[in-house]
Amino acid sequence: MNRVFADAFTDRYRRDGLVGVRVPHLNPQVWRYALLDAGPGAMLWRDEGGHVVAFNIAHRSGAEGWMGPLAVRPDRQGAGVGKTIVRTALDWLLEQNVATLGLETMPRTVENIGFYARLGFFPGHLTVTLTNDIITRGHRAPMVLSQRKGAAGGQTLEAARHLVAALAPGYDFTREILLTAELGLGDTSLIDGRTGSTRWCCGTRRRSPRVGRRMKCAC
Numbered sequence: 001m002n003r004v005f006a007d008a009f010t011d012r013y014r015r016d017g018l019v020g021v022r023v024p025h026l027n028p029q030v031w032r033y034a035l036l037d038a039g040p041g042a043m044l045w046r047d048e049g050g051h052v053v054a055f056n057i058a059h060r061s062g063a064e065g066w067m068g069p070l071a072v073r074p075d076r077q078g079a080g081v082g083k084t085i086v087r088t089a090l091d092w093l094l095e096q097n098v099a100t101l102g103l104e105t106m107p108r109t110v111e112n113i114g115f116y117a118r119l120g121f122f123p124g125h126l127t128v129t130l131t132n133d134i135i136t137r138g139h140r141a142p143m144v145l146s147q148r149k150g151a152a153g154g155q156t157l158e159a160a161r162h163l164v165a166a167l168a169p170g171y172d173f174t175r176e177i178l179l180t181a182e183l184g185l186g187d188t189s190l191i192d193g194r195t196g197s198t199r200w201c202c203g204t205r206r207r208s209p210r211v212g213r214r215m216k217c218a219c
Contacts, residue, residue: 001044002026004052008071016108029183034059034069037179041092045085047076054081058089063170065098086119099170145188146181156190 002025009023034057035042041058056070067089072081093101104127105112113123148156157174164171180186 001031001052001055002028004055004073005069005071007074008077011074011077012109012112015111029185033179033183033185036183037175041089043085043088043092045081054085056085056089058093060093060096060098061176062172063099065093065096065101067093067101067103070103082115083119086116090119142189143191145177145190148190160188160190 006023006025010021013021013023038057038059041060043056043058044052045054047053052073053076054070054072056067059066059068067086070085070089072085090101102124103116103121105116107113107123107126117123145153145156157177160177161172161174164173177188180188
């Protein structure tokens with residue numbers, strides 16, 4: 001999967017004019033996170049020789065359905081494999097009764113945007129990656145979920161679940177938070193309200209330095 005991922009995205013960059021870019025393999029823990037989070041939504045296709053030719057990882061977070069990462073080996077692109085893996089994941093997610101279904105692609109990849117548009121998707125909000133090293137900027141280190149042990153950790157996780165449900169009914173990121181901690185990919189920052197209840201939580205998945213970080217926040 002790592003090889004197909006790197007080859008497919010390197011080829012995508014090359015066709016976009018970025019000839020010198022080589023997409024690296026992802027940290028194996030990132031793949032474990034994606035596969036465990038997706039469960040039966042992790043889909044794989046092989047060729048006649050048994051080699052991986054394509055994959056699509058479909059996730060469900062309560063009412064939200066999401067696809068990715070997904071890739072088709074460059075030598076099999078243009079033959080309808082891409083449509084097959086996207087439509088298969090679409091069908092599976094719709095069977096899970098999701099209310100929203102999406103994926104990510106780069107805004108400069110006009111070909112990708114056209115491909116997904118033909119399958120019923122339409123461009124939504126532009127996602128911007130932001131970073132801020134709050135520990136080294138003179139502020140007190142944030143409270144994180146891993147510091148709350150036993151019953152306190154369970155109560156905090158439940159408070160975070162209720163917060164998300166109040167702000168975005170039907171959504172649930174509990175599985176992602178637990179997997180982040182279990183695989184050592186990051187932690188969940190917490191800010192408590194005056195009554196001690198969790199008012200804000202931010203789950204961070206730390207990938208390899210070259211891939212960056214993904215955060216889900218509820219404020």
